[in-house]
Amino acid sequence: MKLHLDCIVCFQKQALFATKDLDESLRAKILKKVMLFLCNADWETSPDELANEVHFIIREVSGxxxxxxxxxxxxNRIxxxxxxxxxxILDxxxxxxxxxxxAKLAIAGNIIDFGPSNEFDLKNTVNEVMNKDLAIDNFDSLKKKIVSSERLLYFADNAGEIVFDRIFIEEMLRTRDRPFKQISFVxxxxPIINDTMLEDACNVGIDKLPNVKFLEISNGEKNSAPSRRSDEVRRYINEHDIVISKGQGNFEGLSEFHNIFFMLMAKCNIIAKELGVDIGSSVIKYKK
Structure with missing residues (x-):
């Protein structure tokens, strides 16, 4: 997905929120460095790649x-x-x-996101998603893949949201009436924003799922892990029967790949426009 001008403003807001507990002089220093980076960055780069750089600056300067x-x-606790x-609700x-x-609950959990916004009502969002149709609904194709596949690749998004993901995967297992041969949870x-790390996933019991293994993708730091756009991540996708991508960041980074189910809420006008839906819409979109 290509960068839009609104993304530049969003990055600056993220820098302000991430540093809200620091003194004003340090916040100003961080914001200036972020702005200088954005002024000199290649705006043909994808938004998820620029986000990695912005949050590296925040961590580096703030300490x-x-x-x-x-x-x-x-x-996670909430x-x-x-x-x-x-x-x-399921029962x-x-x-x-x-x-x-x-699946709709898993999408509702996607509202727990401190990238585009730091204000949300989780319980209200659950009620709204449950009572609205999906704007893009490729669930039937998703269900067929869930039942027939043996290797699941699941790109996680945010902490907290992964509790909803765990419930969704547990329900997949109930529907299949057998475990996957492998669940690869990415x-x-x-650290970057409130994205899920291994510790977060284990804290909510993802590690207790049958035949689960964890894969890592980079937060932008050098030599940390493969980037979302790497050949290695392409290999992950090709090696699995079913691939699920949660959230906006993964949509930004993986939208050029194929054979992926994108499950998310469109929380900003850029993503909504890219998907052809209204802001606030819930989506299960299969890219063949």
């Missing part, structure tokens, strides 16, 4: 190794506290409708 650590821990309520459904409901190799 904070993970500015969103407390935010991620709180997000989502875990909602588990009984989410499972009650009200007939068996044949449970997987679709779990996390970030290092």
């Amino acid at each position: 904070l190794s993970d500015p969103y650590k407390e935010v991620k821990e709180r997000s 989502a875990l506290e909602m588990c009984p309520e989410l499972k009650e 009200r459904e007939k068996f044949e409708n449970r997987l679709y409901t779990a 996390v970030k190799s290092g």
